[in-house]
Amino acid sequence: MKKLMMVYAILIATFLLFLYFYHYNESTDQSLKQMNRGLQGKIEDKYVMVNFQSGIDYWKSCLKGFEDAAKALNVSVEYRGATQYDVYEEITVLEQVIAKKPAGIAVSAINPDALVVTINKAVEAGIPVVLFDSGAPKSKAYSFLGTNNYNAGVSAAHKMAELTGLNGKLAIITLPNQLNHQDRMAGFQDTIRTSYPNLQIIAIEDGRGDQLASERIAASLLKDHPDLKGIFATEANGGVGVGNAVKNLNRLSQVKIIGFDTDKGTLDMVKNETISATLAQGTWNMGYWSLMQLLHLQKEAQKSQLPLQNAKEPLVPTYVDTGITIVTKENVDIYYAK
Amino acid sequence: MKKLMMVYAILIATFLLFLYFYHYNESTDQSLKQMNRGLQGKIEDKYVMVNFQSGIDYWKSCLKGFEDAAKALNVSVEYRGATQYDVYEEITVLEQVIAKKPAGIAVSAINPDALVVTINKAVEAGIPVVLFDSGAPKSKAYSFLGTNNYNAGVSAAHKMAELTGLNGKLAIITLPNQLNHQDRMAGFQDTIRTSYPNLQIIAIEDGRGDQLASERIAASLLKDHPDLKGIFATEANGGVGVGNAVKNLNRLSQVKIIGFDTDKGTLDMVKNETISATLAQGTWNMGYWSLMQLLHLQKEAQKSQLPLQNAKEPLVPTYVDTGITIVTKENVDIYYAK
Numbered sequence: 001m002k003k004l005m006m007v008y009a010i011l012i013a014t015f016l017l018f019l020y021f022y023h024y025n026e027s028t029d030q031s032l033k034q035m036n037r038g039l040q041g042k043i044e045d046k047y048v049m050v051n052f053q054s055g056i057d058y059w060k061s062c063l064k065g066f067e068d069a070a071k072a073l074n075v076s077v078e079y080r081g082a083t084q085y086d087v088y089e090e091i092t093v094l095e096q097v098i099a100k101k102p103a104g105i106a107v108s109a110i111n112p113d114a115l116v117v118t119i120n121k122a123v124e125a126g127i128p129v130v131l132f133d134s135g136a137p138k139s140k141a142y143s144f145l146g147t148n149n150y151n152a153g154v155s156a157a158h159k160m161a162e163l164t165g166l167n168g169k170l171a172i173i174t175l176p177n178q179l180n181h182q183d184r185m186a187g188f189q190d191t192i193r194t195s196y197p198n199l200q201i202i203a204i205e206d207g208r209g210d211q212l213a214s215e216r217i218a219a220s221l222l223k224d225h226p227d228l229k230g231i232f233a234t235e236a237n238g239g240v241g242v243g244n245a246v247k248n249l250n251r252l253s254q255v256k257i258i259g260f261d262t263d264k265g266t267l268d269m270v271k272n273e274t275i276s277a278t279l280a281q282g283t284w285n286m287g288y289w290s291l292m293q294l295l296h297l298q299k300e301a302q303k304s305q306l307p308l309q310n311a312k313e314p315l316v317p318t319y320v321d322t323g324i325t326i327v328t329k330e331n332v333d334i335y336y337a338k
Numbered sequence: 339m340k341k342l343m344m345v346y347a348i349l350i351a352t353f354l355l356f357l358y359f360y361h362y363n364e365s366t367d368q369s370l371k372q373m374n375r376g377l378q379g380k381i382e383d384k385y386v387m388v389n390f391q392s393g394i395d396y397w398k399s400c401l402k403g404f405e406d407a408a409k410a411l412n413v414s415v416e417y418r419g420a421t422q423y424d425v426y427e428e429i430t431v432l433e434q435v436i437a438k439k440p441a442g443i444a445v446s447a448i449n450p451d452a453l454v455v456t457i458n459k460a461v462e463a464g465i466p467v468v469l470f471d472s473g474a475p476k477s478k479a480y481s482f483l484g485t486n487n488y489n490a491g492v493s494a495a496h497k498m499a500e501l502t503g504l505n506g507k508l509a510i511i512t513l514p515n516q517l518n519h520q521d522r523m524a525g526f527q528d529t530i531r532t533s534y535p536n537l538q539i540i541a542i543e544d545g546r547g548d549q550l551a552s553e554r555i556a557a558s559l560l561k562d563h564p565d566l567k568g569i570f571a572t573e574a575n576g577g578v579g580v581g582n583a584v585k586n587l588n589r590l591s592q593v594k595i596i597g598f599d600t601d602k603g604t605l606d607m608v609k610n611e612t613i614s615a616t617l618a619q620g621t622w623n624m625g626y627w628s629l630m631q632l633l634h635l636q637k638e639a640q641k642s643q644l645p646l647q648n649a650k651e652p653l654v655p656t657y658v659d660t661g662i663t664i665v666t667k668e669n670v671d672i673y674y675a676k
Contacts, residue, residue: 003342004341004342004345007342007345007346007349008345010349011345011348011349011352014349014352014353014356015352017356018352018355018356037375037376037378037412038375038376038377038378038410038411038412039376039377039378039410039411040375040376040377072376072377073376073377074375074376145655148657280651282651282652282655282656285652285654285655289655292630312663312669312672313618313620313661313663314620314623314660314661314662314663316623316661317483317620317623317627317658317659317660317661318620318659318660318661319486319657319658319659320655320657320658320659321655321656321657321658321659322652322655322656323651323652323654323655323656324652325650325651325652331650334650
């Protein structure tokens with residue numbers, strides 16, 4: 001009988017202990033749920049990044065930023081793009097993405113006008129859309145996140161002035177019909193004109209975005225102007241072409257080159273001092289802050305009475321300048337890793 | 339003996355049940371911790387908003403954005419400011435804030451130059467700093483979040499063209515020595531000149547940011563130019579002053595007024611149709627995205643090897659255009675609530 005009593009005592013004690021722990025864990029659950037939520041979406045919500053020439057290196061860091069944001073915010077992402085530099089392929093891809101009604105789309109527009117109708121279709125269907133890297137100002141997308149190309153040209157001009165000792169003849173090799181290149185050129189020209197009276201831009205040439213074409217044009221410029229002191233190439237292939245021309249003519253000590261972007265060809269030439277400097281765009285920022293804005297728009301859509309597309313005011317910042325960095329021999333190594 | 343066996347059986351069963359639930363709850367805990375964290379900081383980290391004339395209505399929505407972000411991100415905020423329009427008071431307040439080593443500071447600079455030394459001191463001490471509403475471009479702050487005032491002037495010009503039927507004489511009342519007002523004026527002037535050949539800006543006057551001074555100037559303009567069709571006031575007090583002048587001279591049907599900002603005086607005049615339109619700045623966006631950037635900078639500081647201030651590239655977007663909205667009689671009501 002005494003033994004039986006002891007067994008009952010243990011039984012009751014164990015049961016109380018069980019209740020206590022059960023309750024304790026439940027309250028921990030509750031406080032965890034309340035306190036540690038943070039800013040986040042739903043893992044079943046899919047955010048899609050859409051671009052063109054989807055295989056090139058340039059996009060890797062944009063996508064990394066997009067993915068890093070998705071991880072922090074507990075949402076899903078998908079990467080879709082036209083494989084070619086082809087307007088109609090990008091329109092088709094974007095149509096396919098819209099048909100699946102994703103939680104948000106970040107688009108890099110191959111052309112400022114051609115995608116407007118398709119982008120507007122997505123917005124009118126209530127899908128949050130932002131543009132990154134290449135904009136479409138006439139579209140109804142909520143925001144554009146990318147480089148301020150005019151300011152990039154301004155930075156290039158100041159660097160060129162420093163490299164050339166503030167005086168001498170300069171040339172620009174660019175894509176004269178593309179808006180981002182027009183802006184880079186304008187920022188460069190305006191700054192040279194207003195800030196450096198002893199620097200003179202003597203030629204602006206079309207490099208057609210092609211390495212060999214740019215090399216031929218640079219070679220001819222170098223022959224016509226034996227006293228040329230600097231060339232600004234507003235695009236990566238052009239910079240490498242110019243580098244080859246200057247090297248082949250043995251003029252590396254007299255002619256300073258500034259390129260654009262951070263593909264391997266350009267970085268190699270910065271490292272071996274053929275190109276003095278190149279401009280790196282804030283590509284990770286483009287991806288990361290695109291998703292931050294899309295999540296915010298999605299949350300607004302969920303809580304608002306009116307459809308998102310009828311909002312009377314900017315729901316997110318309308319333009320985000322993702323910044324540029326001047327890459328020289330001193331800091332080139334960190335760009336190989338990216 | 340049979341009874342005792344049953345008691346043992348119950349005892350063992352209860353114990354197994356206890357173990358099972360204990361383990362089950364523990365794994366729920368774990369998955370909750372892993373899955374539902376979201377983007378967040380630490381509740382003990384304090385982010386501080388610093389401005390000037392801290393009591394005016396204009397800041398309320400900036401602070402609301404800052405607080406909404408803090409709530410979403412599980413961090414603490416504090417609101418500090420110079421009570422007066424006083425450079426030295428704002429420097430003192432900022433020095434006091436820096437001394438407490440907060441997790442980040444969002445500053446609205448009373449003057450683009452006067453705060454540079456103090457802002458740089460904070461950055462060099464490793465404190466993330468962003469500027470909002472009024473920038474200090476020469477400082478080492480990581481970013482500026484505010485209105486693109488040139489674009490605000492462009493929007494005002496297009497609206498003015500619509501209101502005046504694309505032809506006639508216009509005047510501007512502004513603060514000619516302040517950068518943001520110079521930009522608003524330039525955007526307005528450039529757009530009228532390039533897009534509306536039959537609109538003509540016949541006068542640009544200094545309203546000194548004062549309602550009565552602006553009213554006197556507007557009255558004299560209206561007397562000198564009986565055919566004046568529109569006035570753009572780049573600042574709130576000016577808009578109300580112009581409104582009074584036009585009303586007192588009984589010219590409301592001929593003269594269209596565009597003001598700036600959404601203080602109660604301006605909104606009342608929009609509602610009773612004295613002022614045709616005013617421009618609302620994206621103040622909530624300024625506060626919300628300032629804190630988003632500060633949290634990101636704080637996380638970078640915690641994980642990076644190098645001190646934050648030695649980073650070689652933009653850690654956050656360098657400029658965020660927080661957008662503007664045109665407020666008219668149709669949508670004025672939603673601005674009273676803000």
